[in-house]
Amino acid sequence: MRFTIFQESRKGAREVNQDRIAYTYSRETLLLVIADGMGGHVGGEIAAQIAVRLFIERFQQEAKPILRNPLKFVQDTMLRAHAALGSYANQFSMLETPRTTCVAVIVQGGVAYWGHVGDSRFYLLRQGRLIATTKDHSKVQYLVDQGVITPDEVVHHPDRNKIFSCLGGAADPVIDLSRRTPLSNGDLLILCTDGLWSVYPHREMATMLTSTPILSTGPKMMREAEARGGPEGDNLSAIVVRWGPETLADEPTTTDNLELGQFETQVESTLTLADRTGKDRDLSDDEIERAIAEIQATIQKYRK
Amino acid sequence: MPVTNQALPSGYALLNYRIDRQISRGGFSIVYRAFDETGQPVAIKEYLPSSLVLRTEGDVVRASSAENLTSFRYGMKCFFEEGRALAKINHPNVVRVLNFFRANETVYMVMRYERGRTLQQQIQMRQDQMSERFVRHVFMQLLNGLREVHTHKILHLDIKPANIYLRTDGSPVLLDFGAARQTLTTNRPKLAPMYTPGFAAPEQYRDHDRLGPWTDVYGTGASMFACLAAFAPQAADARVAEDHLVSAKKIWSGQYSDNLLEVIDWCLRLDPLERPQSVFALQRAIRDIAPVKRKLTFLGNLKRLLFSEIGA
Numbered sequence: 001m002r003f004t005i006f007q008e009s010r011k012g013a014r015e016v017n018q019d020r021i022a023y024t025y026s027r028e029t030l031l032l033v034i035a036d037g038m039g040g041h042v043g044g045e046i047a048a049q050i051a052v053r054l055f056i057e058r059f060q061q062e063a064k065p066i067l068r069n070p071l072k073f074v075q076d077t078m079l080r081a082h083a084a085l086g087s088y089a090n091q092f093s094m095l096e097t098p099r100t101t102c103v104a105v106i107v108q109g110g111v112a113y114w115g116h117v118g119d120s121r122f123y124l125l126r127q128g129r130l131i132a133t134t135k136d137h138s139k140v141q142y143l144v145d146q147g148v149i150t151p152d153e154v155v156h157h158p159d160r161n162k163i164f165s166c167l168g169g170a171a172d173p174v175i176d177l178s179r180r181t182p183l184s185n186g187d188l189l190i191l192c193t194d195g196l197w198s199v200y201p202h203r204e205m206a207t208m209l210t211s212t213p214i215l216s217t218g219p220k221m222m223r224e225a226e227a228r229g230g231p232e233g234d235n236l237s238a239i240v241v242r243w244g245p246e247t248l249a250d251e252p253t254t255t256d257n258l259e260l261g262q263f264e265t266q267v268e269s270t271l272t273l274a275d276r277t278g279k280d281r282d283l284s285d286d287e288i289e290r291a292i293a294e295i296q297a298t299i300q301k302y303r304k
Numbered sequence: 305m306p307v308t309n310q311a312l313p314s315g316y317a318l319l320n321y322r323i324d325r326q327i328s329r330g331g332f333s334i335v336y337r338a339f340d341e342t343g344q345p346v347a348i349k350e351y352l353p354s355s356l357v358l359r360t361e362g363d364v365v366r367a368s369s370a371e372n373l374t375s376f377r378y379g380m381k382c383f384f385e386e387g388r389a390l391a392k393i394n395h396p397n398v399v400r401v402l403n404f405f406r407a408n409e410t411v412y413m414v415m416r417y418e419r420g421r422t423l424q425q426q427i428q429m430r431q432d433q434m435s436e437r438f439v440r441h442v443f444m445q446l447l448n449g450l451r452e453v454h455t456h457k458i459l460h461l462d463i464k465p466a467n468i469y470l471r472t473d474g475s476p477v478l479l480d481f482g483a484a485r486q487t488l489t490t491n492r493p494k495l496a497p498m499y500t501p502g503f504a505a506p507e508q509y510r511d512h513d514r515l516g517p518w519t520d521v522y523g524t525g526a527s528m529f530a531c532l533a534a535f536a537p538q539a540a541d542a543r544v545a546e547d548h549l550v551s552a553k554k555i556w557s558g559q560y561s562d563n564l565l566e567v568i569d570w571c572l573r574l575d576p577l578e579r580p581q582s583v584f585a586l587q588r589a590i591r592d593i594a595p596v597k598r599k600l601t602f603l604g605n606l607k608r609l610l611f612s613e614i615g616a
Contacts, residue, residue, distance in 0.1 A: 283380055295404040
């Protein structure tokens with residue numbers, strides 16, 4: 001499995017960043033996930049954090065090394081995150097359940113699968129053209145579907161922030177799942193929150209990223225988008241993956257080991273929460289535990 | 305006296321092991337001999353970088369500053385890399401990892417305990433020169449282990465006599481992959497790579513993009529050189545500036561087979577591309593060597609001449 005990955009989350013003009021982004025992979029399977037928390041105080045941040053963590057943790061339990069059913073995995077994890085947010089609110093007697101949007105993409109065997117809740121988006125671009133995307137669970141999208149407003153009016157509509165499906169909250173989430181979508185080398189997979197797509201349309205992303213190294217143009221795009229947001233700018237986040245071997249510019253060490261070891265059952269992870277590359281970051285206690293568990297599993301496996 | 309990290313005391317109970325004594329101390333770790341619950345000896349490597357003083361008393365490792373903690377945790381990644389790498393390799397000529405665990409706020413790697421001594425000690429102890437047969441025997445087996453390592457796309461990057469252990473039966477074991485991942489930490493001065501002068505290849509000093517199997521080939525050649533010379537070849541960074549290394553062929557001509565000497569010189573080429581490009585290529589070259597070059601006697605010469613004339 002070869003790919004180049006870029007991810008970044010910026011605060012915009014807000015005090016706190018309620019977006020959370022992460023990716024992780026086993027030798028055979030890649031998970032990308034973005035969540036945009038909602039609500040005042042710390043609720044939104046917590047919600048996004050819980051959703052993303054749950055995805056990473058479940059992935060590492062289940063992708064050994066592949067997920068049996070990627071779409072079911074996405075759906076189940078979202079439902080569990082929804083339940084987890086409910087019990088979290090209960091436990092701390094919160095007046096309002098923390099809520100969050102969520103987009104998760106799985107790539108396995110060269111095929112992409114995704115699911116989403118709310119208005120964080122996934123774009124699949126092939127040779128600069130949008131070949132697949134998610135449809136927001138938002139009031140404005142509904143208005144577009146009904147022909148009341150045009151897609152271009154969405155970003156300025158007064159109700160643009162109203163969404164009718166999310167994780168957490170009273171109502172059960174509506175989870176949209178994709179079909180299995182085979183990828184081609186060079187495909188761009190983009191996950192983003194509304195803070196990015198509302199100021200930076202996918203056509204512009206295509207122009208910006210299609211034929212340039214994403215590791216250098218990705219940050220440029222994010223800076224530009226943040227500037228466009230101005231003094232009212234929302235948090236904005238993106239994960240960009242260019243699929244395929246030839247453009248691989250900064251393959252993480254862990255992938256190297258996985259691929260070249262030519263053995264299967266390891267789950268390796270580069271867990272990156274809300275930072276860009278995670279390369280030079282300290283190990284957390286969780287990561288230490290995980291690394292040890294992984295080494296022990298390998299020792300068992302290769303024991304004569 | 306500078307403050308150093310305190311080793312765990314004899315008799316200390318660590319998980320289900322009991323520490324016997326400290327065996328060695330390196331830049332990143334302390335190695336102990338210990339016994340497991342069945343009384344079997346094991347070697348336990350404790351991650352404890354000597355550049356960060358983390359334990360002046362007791363058993364728990366404590367970082368003295370936030371910066372130290374960051375460096376400590378960062379270096380731990382390298383320790384995990386070593387564990388990951390070794391866990392996958394089950395080969396008689398590569399040290400075997402038996403367990404890996406966390407305790408005392410640091411991490412430990414348990415390895416099979418081998419009886420014997422390092423090639424370094426062997427070189428220092430010997431009065432007379434090492435026999436060609438011995439050198440061949442040790443390195444052919446060692447290269448089998450190194451080939452297995454490279455098959456897993458891991459470079460050792462610190463091949464030297466002190467990291468080659470000779471069991472009492474004479475078979476070698478490749479030790480200490482600790483340096484293997486240190487190349488990644490160049491932006492952390494406190495954990496900067498520590499290469500062994502004389503055994504590190506020139507590309508390890510500056511050209512990290514050019515590291516490859518040939519880098520370990522250089523270390524192997526330098527180790528063979530040290531077996532013959534009882535000292536290390538000139539350090540590669542100095543050689544790049546001004547090469548004073550006299551070729552093995554020049555020094556030991558007549559005492560060892562030309563081919564062995566040629567192989568050593570081949571491994572020690574400064575340009576990575578001019579060395580054997582794989583362990584396999586190196587092994588083939590060693591195998592191709594006629595083991596002993598017999599000096600022809602007058603009579604033997606005459607016999608050969610006669611035989612060639614009658615076309616036998």
